[in-house]
């Protein structure tokens with residue numbers, strides 16, 4: 001299934017793999033090597049128009065198909081993901097730079113789980129009825145909203161692509177999707193699996209290309225009443241500004257600058273080990289990474305020493321090497337952004353406890369975009385390094401003297417996506433969780449997910465909630481029908 005060399009990725013419109021109408025392509029770079037390895041369509045509004053028409057044609061049949069049949073098709077896609085895990089993981093790693101081992105263990109299995117979860121949700125979805133005394137019955141009729149736009153980012157390419165499209169398809173919507181132009185390969189391979197699984201033509205359409213061109217055309221299209229987007233906060237603002245005057249439904253999952261609060265009474269080994277994962281998994285390119293570590297002063301030195309020591313033990317290098325824990329950053333532009341923030345941290349008076357430099361692993365990766373995992377101390381919570389999303393293997397570590405101070409610092413950014421709290425004091429855990437302004441608070445764990453729970457951010461981390469029924473409700477229109485008794 002996976003072809004090496006300058007393979008041409010194609011759009012997927014009306015069940016056909018098609019060239020972009022302009023005939024133009026962009027280079028798809030392998031970030032571990034710093035050179036192009038395939039071509040991705042540079043689609044524009046004309047391709048989006050074709051995709052919308054295909055999705056509109058497919059809509060009625062898909063929306064009215066018995067949920068059991070929709071479920072069966074989506075389950076077949078999940079099975080095919082499982083059967084092709086190795087090829088998909090290799091494509092995910094080659095596009096994104098992440099360790100192959102991570103793609104195999106996390107990204108691809110979670111993509112399959114997304115399909116499976118929402119496939120079965122389609123047959124369990126129910127809506128409410130309200131009995132108004134003896135006078136009336138009100139029931140809620142939920143119908144698929146129509147053709148929806150799903151725009152996904154480059155950090156967890158197939159995982160987040162499926163996270164968006166699976167609930168849309170389960171709800172009976174047809175989809176025009178755009179994966180990130182930086183990581184298009186797994187969505188392309190996925191489209192082939194959809195054909196193999198017998199997904200009716202036009203139910204899922206994938207238009208590849210640049211955000212401001214193909215992405216913007218999806219957001220602007222009057223035939224698309226709902227947009228589900230995951231990406232940067234600046235892009236989210238632009239999408240909201242375009243969509244709001246058209247009164248589109250919007251679900252925006254944006255950036256994070258997440259606090260990781262360590263109290264002195266924590267399970268020390270677990271807290272250090274998991275904080276390392278929270279800081280550096282996927283090169284720190286996860287919106288849920290814990291990038292600001294706050295440690296109670298009495299534990300600060302011990303925690304910092306152990307954290308720095310374990311950070312130094314992380315192998316940076318070829319994503320295909322099984323020993324590698326930190327692969328390449330997704331692009332040269334992103335590498336420069338991350339290195340720029342490390343420089344900024346120095347200018348702001350920070351001390352680099354470990355890391356701080358670009359890595360050149362040699363061999364096939366000599367020109368790749370690698371950075372050492374970096375730990376910085378000595379910065380205030382208000383400086384830019386601690387306020388802006390870096391989205392790389394860079395964390396700061398700050399002591400605190402009281403629970404109030406920890407909460408104040410944790411809540412001090414414009415973001416509010418996730419937080420982690422380490423304590424064995426049950427009362428404190430609940431008290432602190434209720435005061436953190438984040439959509440998810442993990443107590444003594446990180447990245448644990450139950451797909452039934454609402455997922456999303458507060459403040460500039462986004463609007464709307466995904467996951468479980470929230471996602472299915474987003475992709476449906478609710479009508480209240482009032483029957484007078």
Ligand code: TXE
Nearest residue numbers: 152153179180211212215216231232235254255287389391
């Ligand atoms: O993402 P973009 P970028 C953060 C992270 C990163 C920063 C910028 O801090 O450094 O965002 O990353 C499409 N209309 N996150 O600029 O642009 C784009 O093609 C419609 C956090 O690379 O947000 C891609 O498919 N679509 C994040 C998708 O938006 C547009 C994950 C996301 O890309 C568009 C990624 C437009 N005008 C980056 N412009 C997370 N929350 O996980 C771009 N796109």
